[in-house]
Amino acid sequence: MNRPRDNESSYEQRDLGDAMCLALAGDIDLDNASLLRAHLQTAAQTRETIIVDLTGLRYLDSSGVNVLLDGQRKLALGGRMIVLAAPSPTIRKILSLLHLEELIPVFSSVEEALTYLRAAGHSEEFALVGS
Numbered sequence: 190m191n192r193p194r195d196n197e198s199s200y201e202q203r204d205l206g207d208a209m210c211l212a213l214a215g216d217i218d219l220d221n222a223s224l225l226r227a228h229l230q231t232a233a234q235t236r237e238t239i240i241v242d243l244t245g246l247r248y249l250d251s252s253g254v255n256v257l258l259d260g261q262r263k264l265a266l267g268g269r270m271i272v273l274a275a276p277s278p279t280i281r282k283i284l285s286l287l288h289l290e291e292l293i294p295v296f297s298s299v300e301e302a303l304t305y306l307r308a309a310g311h312s313e314e315f316a317l318v319g320s
Contacts, residue, residue, distance in 0.1 A: 197221075199245075200228045207306055208272075209236035210299060214245030217253030225253060229260040229271070237269045240302045243276040249283055261293050270294075274302040 198215035209232040217225055232239045241257065243249075261271045272294045276284060284290055296302040 198224065200224070202228065202232055204235070205240065205299075205303060207236075207303060208238040208240045209233075210240045210242055210274075212242035212245065214247075216248040217246065217256075218248065218250045219252045222250075222252035222256050226256045226260070229256065233260070233264060233269070238306055239264070239269075239271045240299055240306075241271060241273050242299050243273055243280050244299075246277065246280055249280055254283075254287060254289065257289070257293060272296060272302045272306070274299045 198213065198217055198221050200214075201212040203210045203212070211228055211232045213225070229239065229241075239260070257271065257273075264270055270293075273284070273289075274296045275298050276295060281295070284295060289295070294302075294305070296305060
């Protein structure tokens with residue numbers, strides 16, 4: 190994934206077998222939140238679960254949060270889900286302040302998210318998250 194410049198974002202999609210991983214880098218704000226929406230829609234067409242890898246994310250504003258919540262709501266209607274992985278301390282603080290962890294599961298790493306998903310299977314619990 191190319192390193193984004195200030196106020197830019199980049200996206201990389203990779204198939205993890207049990208889930209689609211969408212790695213975000215840079216900044217997600219009003220100017221590019223629609224790009225995040227498009228990437229989530231593309232990922233949702235290929236897998237039941239989307240792991241959003243936040244490792245390279247530097248900044249997330251309310252428009253990006255709203256896109257994640259909207260994506261989670263739409264996927265939950267079909268018994269699917271989004272999970273977040275590897276947020277930096279700054280991004281984790283934003284997620285915590287907004288109580289986003291109550292609506293979208295957050296994991297310390299992509300591997301931890303995959304372990305959870307494999308252990309949980311595709312239960313009805315997924316449909317309830319974020320609904």
